[in-house]
Amino acid sequence: MGFVHLHCHSEYSLLDGANRIGDLIRRAQELEQPALAITDHGNMHAAWDFQERARKAKLKPILGMEAYVAPRSRLERARPAPGAKPYYHLVILARDLTGYRNLVKLSSLAYLEGFYVKPRLDRELLAAHSEGLIVTSACLAGEVAGHLMDDRWDEAREAASWYANLFQDRYYLEVQGHDSEGQRELNDRIFRLADELTLPVVATNDAHFLKAEDHAAHDVLLCIGLGKDVKDPDRMHYDRGLYFKSAPEMAARFPGRADVLENTLRIADEIDVSFGKK
Numbered sequence: 001m002g003f004v005h006l007h008c009h010s011e012y013s014l015l016d017g018a019n020r021i022g023d024l025i026r027r028a029q030e031l032e033q034p035a036l037a038i039t040d041h042g043n044m045h046a047a048w049d050f051q052e053r054a055r056k057a058k059l060k061p062i063l064g065m066e067a068y069v070a071p072r073s074r075l076e077r078a079r080p081a082p083g084a085k086p087y088y089h090l091v092i093l094a095r096d097l098t099g100y101r102n103l104v105k106l107s108s109l110a111y112l113e114g115f116y117v118k119p120r121l122d123r124e125l126l127a128a129h130s131e132g133l134i135v136t137s138a139c140l141a142g143e144v145a146g147h148l149m150d151d152r153w154d155e156a157r158e159a160a161s162w163y164a165n166l167f168q169d170r171y172y173l174e175v176q177g178h179d180s181e182g183q184r185e186l187n188d189r190i191f192r193l194a195d196e197l198t199l200p201v202v203a204t205n206d207a208h209f210l211k212a213e214d215h216a217a218h219d220v221l222l223c224i225g226l227g228k229d230v231k232d233p234d235r236m237h238y239d240r241g242l243y244f245k246s247a248p249e250m251a252a253r254f255p256g257r258a259d260v261l262e263n264t265l266r267i268a269d270e271i272d273v274s275f276g277k278k
Contacts, residue, residue, distance in 0.1 A: 003247035004264040006037045007091055007204035012045040015225025018209040018218040021050050025057050027210055031246045035268035037062035039091050042119045044107050062271050064093040067121050074114030074122040087120050088143040091136040094273050099132025135167045136174040139206050148189040172202040177253035178241030203260035207244045215240045
């Protein structure tokens with residue numbers, strides 16, 4: 001069973017991702033994975049360097065971004081409710097050159113028009129620049145996930161249906177293969193929603209560091225980014241499983257669901273992007 005990482009953070013997910021691009025490429029080669037996506041938070045800073053180094057290594061580069069999406073309008077500088085985050089996460093991958101150009105446009109507009117806490121998109125921008133893009137529902141911080149975990153099933157159905165209608169045959173619900181709090185329950189609910197709406201599901205691992213033993217180093221990086229002391233008992237901690245897993249490790253996470261790994265290969269096969277300096 002093969003597998004391709006489609007939700008992966010490099011050092012350009014600033015003070016959150018601990019993976020250097022060269023290390024990611026070498027690790028994908030060691031694990032005999034045919035392709036690799038880099039989906040940094042809100043930016044595509046790694047795109048050129050990643051493309052050039054991956055191609056030299058005969059590894060298919062998949063250019064993407066984990067975008068921030070405003071719950072309403074990107075132009076609204078406010079939180080939807082007191083204490084609530086003013087954005088959701090969404091993974092967007094370029095399927096072809098048109099998709100890459102649209103992704104560049106979306107990234108730029110998120111900073112120029114939608115910046116509030118984070119560079120944010122909204123449904124209006126996504127609808128205007130949807131061609132050539134593949135989208136997955138992202139992590140526990142995604143819109144669909146948030147609704148599901150709060151038992152807002154109607155809202156989850158509406159959101160998933162909206163994305164599925166916009167990105168025809170290019171939208172996937174996402175399950176993840178680690179043990180963060182709530183992840184197992186979310187995976188079960190994602191599978192149930194997928195059955196209701198007849199949507200495909202894809203497996204990812206939200207890789208923030210390279211190997212399991214790198215968790216402690218990443219933990220220090222996270223403290224720097226959050227301005228926290230490493231000994232603070234009340235600070236954020238990342239799950240130890242957010243590393244770059246092999247295909248057998250991912251398959252073990254989803255017994256009886258070979259489709260969620262096969263869909264990573266299907267997406268990788270669909271992607272054909274290359275751009276030059278001009």
